[in-house]
Amino acid sequence: MKKNTLVFFIFFLNFIFINCTTINAKTLKPPSVSADGAILMDAQTGKVLYEKNINSPYPPASTTKIMTALLTLENCNLDDEVVVGKKPPLADGSKIFIFEGEKLKVKDLLYALLLESANDTAEALAEHISGSIEDFAKLMNKRAKELGCTNTNFVNPSGLYHDKHRTTAQDLALIMREVSKYEDYRKISNTITYKIKPTNKSKEERPLWNKNKLVQQNSQYYFQGCNGGKTGYTTQSQHSYVVSANRNNFKLIAVLLHDSKKTFFEDSVNLLNYGFNNFELVKMYSRGDIVTKYSKEDLNLNLIACNDFYYVKEKNNNSKATLNLGNKNLNSVDFHKGDVILNAEILLDNNNLGTLNLSSDCDHQVSSFGINSGNKLILFTIFIVLFLILMIFIIKIRKKLKKKKQYRKYFY
Template identity: 65%
Template sequence: MRTLRNLLLFILSFLIITNWNIAKAKTNPPTVSAEGAILMDATTGEILFQKNINKPFPPASTTKIMTALLAFENTKLDDVVVVGKKPPFADGSKIYIFEGENIIVKDLLYALLLESANDTAEALAEHISGSVEEFSKLMNKRAKELGCENTNFVNPSGLYDGKHRTSAKDLALIMRELVKYPEYIEIATSLSYKIDPTNKSKEGRPLWNKNKLIQKYSSYYYDGIEGGKTGYTVQSQHSYVASAQRNGHRLVAALIYDKNKTYFEDTINLFNYGFNNFSLIKMFKKGDVVTEYNEKNLNIKLKASEDFYYIKEKTSSDNAIFTLENKDLSSQSFIKDEKVLNASIFYKDKDLGTLPLLSDSDHIIKADATAQAMSKFSKTTVTILSILITLITIASIIIVRNRKLRL
């Protein structure tokens, strides 16, 4: 009996230790082979995994997500692009477009994102900005607007250039913006597409998506994937950027300068790490009553001016809290839906930012009301006096002229 009992205790202990290790492993971030890598929550911008996220590398064809973003922002999908002289001679991957060929933006975007066509990247660049050089300036301007700090683009395709650089974090910021376009997701998750014959091509052009995470027959298929873009040159090595969404929670992963070409499995591990260990919490919805202000006989409700989200660890029992700005509202006049206070929000002593709060009612101090009335009266008086002065001046001029005529 003692032997049996010891055996059972051993088995039980083994199971407890094994289960504990598995649970612990879920909270451990994965390893990735890329030199730069990031996992970002798309809603809040919070970084859930990082590795050299600000170090610039040559991004190869992941550059094309910026080209696609600018196409969505500056064109319509049915706009007709007339191909210029230079795009047909672009180096690298291409669908062999012709000078003078009429192709709609939608078809060029499919070729850009599915076949990674450099000739269509240049055609879009010239259509939007007139030249590759001017388009590169637009790329860098937009990158700065998105918060990119380690990016310098010199072409729309990602062909290697010693000055063409970006970082894992900057790639994630660009993808975070691009994935807001449903049209992008539709294109990026298409297995195939066919460009119809054009004025310069009698044959249609079939296109195939090289992104294995969207291929349902692939062992790399990932449920919730919204699209992604690969990149490779000899000098740039491999790179990849993608987004995925589950139950309203969207994550963006970016890997850059991967010598081992493990970006598909590494991205899957990053997404699993994010979805398994973190939750997106909607703390306040726009218009929700956050709190009440009760000071010096002033009683008003304060509402959220916008939605506020934060990321919470699934194993944590802590919730975000907020503190109100120390401000006396009783001595101020304001109207309904005016911003009157800020709430500072914290999670585990981490500052998540501020949420402006709106008043749910008017609060007009009598002195202010009187001052406003006097101000209106003064303005009216000034206006009337101005009109009278103008009329008197005109009358004086007429009288003087009449006297001169009599003389």
């Protein structure tokens, strides 16, 4: 009876272990989205947590305006005055009906750009910054390349359909990653309503309303932590959407392009929940941290992190990232305190998460004779060996001389 009980107990423990292992080994199942191109990206590291045709170019419609907003914030002050030219009032599509010669602040034009998706204000900002739509498009493409965009070509600042106006989910995420660093962008993009005061050409206030349902608390799609988003639509481009959200300093960006079913709000909420529920951001090192000690032969020093290092991992992954310093010998290298002397690999489950620059906390100089702390022991050993050889040679010479003296004494 006791034997049967023991066998049953062992079988039960094995059953529990196997099932727990199976549960832990399950891969995460991401949500499905109707858009043809989609991405979920961590804004801190750029790690892609979900992807669907992320490098396929699509017409982005008014999500283009986040690049226009970025260039405006980089090149203008919010209180700068813009005098509207001839062309912006003639812009097609959505607009707030600005007038030629009207004087508006950059801030007001940005609110209209991001809340009402106004094409006329997009063109007014473009002309204010670059002088013409064509030159502004060149600036847009130049900045896109600087951000790492590889499959993007902008033709206009508004996103009006053009067969050569294209971007990808990944490229748009990179642009959103940059513009969302600006507090002014986050403030404007999260504003529900705004009024442009009367101007020299308009006696009436212009009320503006935010079209992003993820920031509207009375919406079924309201998402706590959302700190900016932009919708887009044209008949040829279909629906598009880009959004960012932040929870506990873990910031995610979702992009949906060419959505014919208009489920982008629901799909973006599902993507963001998938990211926040299943992943976490880990800060491994802060700038200035002593990462480890380097000790080789008689060289001893602290290796200091030159920058913060973050990585993203699945919440159910209990593995810890490790540091690989490589095999570089620092004994033969001159360096000063604060110099970058090593590039360490950060590994998680044998996957390379990136590199961390490491600096020294002290100076080190190799002798002008080439004798450094690393080869002193070798030179000392060589000296001892040569000394012993010399002593043996001297002893042998003395023995020979002694024999010769004895020989002469014997015969003479």
